[in-house]
Structures are given as C-alpha cells and as structure tokens.
Amino acid sequence: MVQRSMNRNQLHDQNLRLVLQQIFNNHPTSRIEISHQLHLNKSTVSSLYNTLMAEGYLTELGLGEASTAGGRKPTLIEINRNYGYTLTFDLGYRHLHALVTGIDGHVRQYNRIKSQGKSIHEMVDQINQYIGQVQHDDTTSHGLLGICFSIHGIVNDNQVKTSPFIEMDGVDLEQVFGTAYQVPVILENEANLAAIYERDFNGARHLNSAVTISIHSGIGAGIILHRDLFRGEHGDAGEIGRSVASIQMDGAGNPHPVHAEDVSSEDAVIRQVEERKGLKELNRQAIVKLYQAGDPETTEILRSFTTAIAGLIYNTMRTLDPDAFYLNSPLVEELPALLASIKATYQQLAANDLSIAITPNARLATVLGGCSLITHRVLELDGYELNFTQPTEEQTEND
Template identity: 45%
Template sequence: MAKAVKRESFHQRNLNLVLQQVINGAPISRIDIARNLKMNKSSITTLYNEVEQQGYLKEIGIGSASKSGGRKPILVALNEKYGYTISVDLGYRHLHVMTNYLDGTIVGYARIETGPRNITAIMKLIDQQIDQAIATVTSEHGLLGIAFSIHGIVDQTQIINSPFLNMADVDLYQRYTDKYRVPVVLENEANLSAVFERDFNDAQQKNNIICVSIHKGIGAGIILNRQLYHGYKGAAGEIGRSLMFSTDPQKNQYDYDKVENFCSEDAILNTVAQQKQLSQLTREDLVQLVAKDDQVVQNVLDLFITSIARIIFNASVSFAPEDIYLNSPLVETLPATFKAIKATTSELGMIPQLHLTAQRYGYVTLLGACSLITHHVLGLDGYDLRFTTPAQT
C-alpha cells in the first residue's frame, strides 16, 4: 500500500470503487456492483462504461436472471491481459524475478544465482529479465510497473539501509523509472510478506496482522487496519535489531546481544558449523543433522525456539494483532520446530494464533510486491484489493 492516499475527486473515487468491486468480486454484474456500492443503476452504468472504455474489464459470461425475471446480467472480471508487472527480490545470494498479469497470474519466474556479484552486475541481470519479458509477454499495454523487494530499510523511494548488499551509491527508483518509463515501487521484504498474507492468503478477512520473516536477518511486516505500517523513515518492524539478554558461561554474567545474531537462519547455521568445526553448513545439511538427533544442533535450535517465541510474544503484546504469521524456509523444513515455537508462545500466554507461511505459492515476497505495484499502477493505493491464489501460465 502507499504511505498515504492522495486526495481524489468524487468522480475518480467512484470509478476506483467500481474497479475495486470488479477485482474483489469477479465474476460480477453491474447490478451487483450497484447493490454493493448502494448506487442507482444509471450512476453505475456511467461509471461502469468509463472503466470499460479504459480497457480494464472483460466479459466472462451470463448470470442468472432475478426472481422477477428480466434480462440475464452480463458478468465481468478484470482484464488481466491489460498489461503486466515485474517484481524483483534482491536476495543475499539469489535474484528472484516474477512477471504477473494484473490479476496476479504468474507469467514467468526466474531464480538466478548471484553469488558475490555487486549491485551493478546484479542490475544487468535484472535488466536482462525485464527486457526478456518485454520481448516475449503478450499483453495490450505491455509493462505497467516494477516492484523491488529489499532486504533492508526502505523509506518511500529510498533505501536507507541494506546490510547484505551494498547499494549506497545506487538509486534503484530513479534508475528504473528513467530506464523503463513506468512506475517503480520499493518495499521491505518482511512488509511484502505481510502484504501477501493480507491480499493473497487467509488473512484476507483480518484487519491487523504481523508477519515475522526469518532469513539472513529478522524483520516484521505490520498491518494495522489493513494498512501497512512503516513507522518513522520506514524503520518499523526491525525486530532483529532488538536486544535480548544472553549469558556468557565463561564470565558467568549477562550481556546484551541483537536477536538476529543468534535467531536468524544464518546465525543458526554459523553457530552449528562453528561448534561442529565445519567450514560451512547449508540448510539441507542442518535438516540431515536434525534427522540424526544431533545434540549440538538440538541445543542451538532449543535456544532459537525460546528466543524467537519471546520475540513473537513481545510483538503480539505491542501491536495486538488478530493473527501472526511466521515466514521462514528453515522452520518450514523443520515442522517440529514450528510446533515447539507455537507451543512456547502459547505457554507465554499469547492470544493471537501463530501460522506458518507456506512457500507453496512461490516466493511470497514477490507476490506481495505484485500486489503493491498492481495497486499503484491502477491508481488504487490505499484501496483494499483481494486476489485469488495465482495460477501460472
């Protein structure tokens, strides 16, 4: 969602409401739109015709006649092939790019190993993916917008902090706005995970949710009254930087440490590798060690379970969400770990239900980015749009 909804004319507001009804209620007829918006038929017809002339609608069939008889209504839906958007997730060592039609249908997806490449080299890879989509994806109006998922702090169009990829001298927003002449949106990765839950997944009926994202770092996406909460300069949700007591057994004293230093996926892998004197350890290696009941691994996971449960509980107390979602590929591969986290939060007295974001829909941050840029290109920033689980062409 946008940081604020711009003022709009009464007429434009009504046009947006009609388009919102089509997106959220398809298949839908003009009669249904009029009833839902509590407008008379003639007003809706004028608005409907204008939205149709803009090319956003497509007829998909004939509905049933009313009990009093009369003509059967024409059913419409969003014209998904009006154009397409591209979403980019700038991961630590991977680049993820997804192309979507306006209804969220996945047109293309690519996962590219970037390794130690710098941002200049990575942008060349992004350009190649965008240029390929422009050359191959069939639509009426082509590329409509680009969204970036950033593993760092984003304040509107600027990246304030990017701890895993040096982007200090790069203005992604300006570069891609100038190069492709389309709207560009930048957003934090954890925030996009929350947007996915709100717009695509089972939080569509919830007004207040939190999504805790555990990858190389730890962040939280916060939805309050169905709006994304950014805080001052976009820094809300940086829970990985919060402090927690840690114990130094050699000094027999308490000390403070950042949560992400021992609760992120990288921290877990590095700790196990160090204790087992391994040069490196992957997520797959860790899963195998868990299957062998390795005690070193279990001790590290026990600390993680206790610590992350407390962090989730504290977030629950601070924001009082209806539900909390945990987005963690590592936890998803270790179901017993999620059960333990859920049990621990329950023991602490947490009221909201804790859910695990399933990766079966693909990369959730990309779909969250797809929703955000779709809102933007349709002029529906601040409007509540709800998408079905996307299909892939």
C-alpha cells in the same frame, strides 16, 4: 476534524475506483451486481463501466444466468488480463527472485536467478536482461505497467537507507528503472511485503491487525495495524532483528550489544552448527537433514532458536497486541516441529492462545506482496482492499 463534501469530479473518481475494486475482487461480475453491492443506480454504474471499458481495463465474458425474477441475462465482466503486466524483484542474499503478474493479479511467470556474490551493478544488468526477455515475449496491449523491488534492509521515502547484504553503491533503483521504462517503481522492505502477502493473499485477510516475522539471513517484522502497513516515521518499524538480546562488557567496561538476529536468524543457526560440528559451507537443507537424523548438537541449537523466536513474539505481542502472528521462515516450514516448540514456549510465557501460524509458500511471500503493492499503485487503488488469488504450483514451478 472538519468534514468536507466532495465535488462532482471527486465523487466520480471515487465511484470509478469503487467499481474497479468490485470487479477486481468479484470476477466475474456484472453491472447489476455492482449496482447492488455499491448501492449505486444502474445508470451511474453503466457510465462508470463505459469509462473503464473505453480505457481497456475490462473485458466481457458473455452472458450469465438471469435472476430468479426473470429479465435479460447480465453481461459478465472481469479485469482485462491482457491489458498489461507488472514485475516484482526480490533482491535476496543468494538469489534474485522475479515475478511477472497480470494487471488482474494473476501470476504469469516466476524465476529464481543466482545472484550471490554479484554487485548491485551486475544485479541491475540481470534485471534489465530479464525485463528484455519478458518484453520480447509480451503480447499485452500496454506492456509493462510498474515495478516493485523487495529490499532486505530499511526503506524510507522509496529509497534504500540500509541494506546489510547488498552494497547499493549509490544506485537509486527508482531513478534507474523509472527512467528506463517510464513506469512507477516502488521499493519496500521484504518483511513488510510478507505482511502485505498475508493480508491480501492469505491468512490475515479477515484480521484487523497481524505481524509477520521473516526469518532468513536476518530477522524483520512486517506490521499490519488497522488493515494498513505500519512503517514507522523513518521506515524502521519492525526491525526486531536489531533488538538487543544481551549486552556483553569488554575489559574497558564498554557495552557490546548482541542482537536477536545474531543468535536466532537462519544464518546464525547455520553458523552455530558449523562451529559446533567443525563443518563448513552448510545450508538450510543440511540443517534440516541433521535435525531429522537426530543430531544432538543441531537439536540443541534449534531448541535455543525456538526459545529465542518465542521470546521475540512475546515481546512484540506486548508492544503491538495484534490479532495473530505469522512466521515467514523456510526453515520452520520444512521442520513443523519447530513451530510446535515455538507455540509451546510462547504459551508458557504469555499464558494465552494467540494464533501463531507458518506462512505457506514462504519463498514467494515477498514477491506476491510486491505484486499487491504495485497492482494497487498501477490501478490507482492505494488504500482500497484488493483480494488476490494464490498461484498454482504450475505457475511457480520454474524455479
């Protein structure tokens, strides 16, 4: 590979991004600390700092403590949280999840809006109404800066290829919202966003590779390899829910595959319990109560569920060999005994102690991953590692 040196402008732009990254990841900080961390001379850092300050990205907090060697006290700085905000929407099967975050990555508002049974056109109207409300209450200097959409389906080149739970009906979300609000619009698969959440907010911060398996209405995997999201050539990487669990032959000798998510997704578990017990319109909370009450049919079905998930983890481990696995599953989060069963079965299959952990606060994983993705884009820091802070319960209690 041919190495090419950067010209002066390219070097300036790179250093500008490095300074912005340092301030984002180490707030509050100071120019002298940035100089030490980046090994840049003070005059260079001051020039870059002045550029970022003039553009409104930074705010000064006052004087910090002087060093042990004495000298002037440094001026502390951080990202200007009043510069603007981003929005992330998770187009879920039952709810539209909406997250407002400042450009500093801190959560400002979270809402869950009922959307089950609504068409994509009605959901677009809901989103526009929500944006209008946020804009009405906004007091930042630059307002809305970017939008991310979490899609329960396959996304490639910022377009929805397939969406099994929502009929897109030709709606181009990037075109619709990019035109309406004149901001960057990013579409990403929800399992991929859950993996980004683990990398930038949570347990995978210090890992080189990790796989997050999302278990909801379907099953998908978000794959982080060498710290980068792996999407595959056509956006299909991680569609492990569509892997073949078994093949049934009909009377004419034609094969009919049974996919993993047909038997081991959350919806599949609910459907099986309904069929076995002759019940209708059960939900996750009902399954949790039946299991906690010791219901034998539910216990048997969930035992099969944990065995199937352990098998999926084993097969994915053999293909990708990651450092760790994370399960983004509200059902497993509410029933920790299921995680123990999954771990035990996996260890019997693999004979190793690979880390398998639950994603905490699973309901927010995809929208927080979207926050990271759109914040990187707005700050023009794609490819730069940014560390985000977990939101407090107060910030996300509006549910």
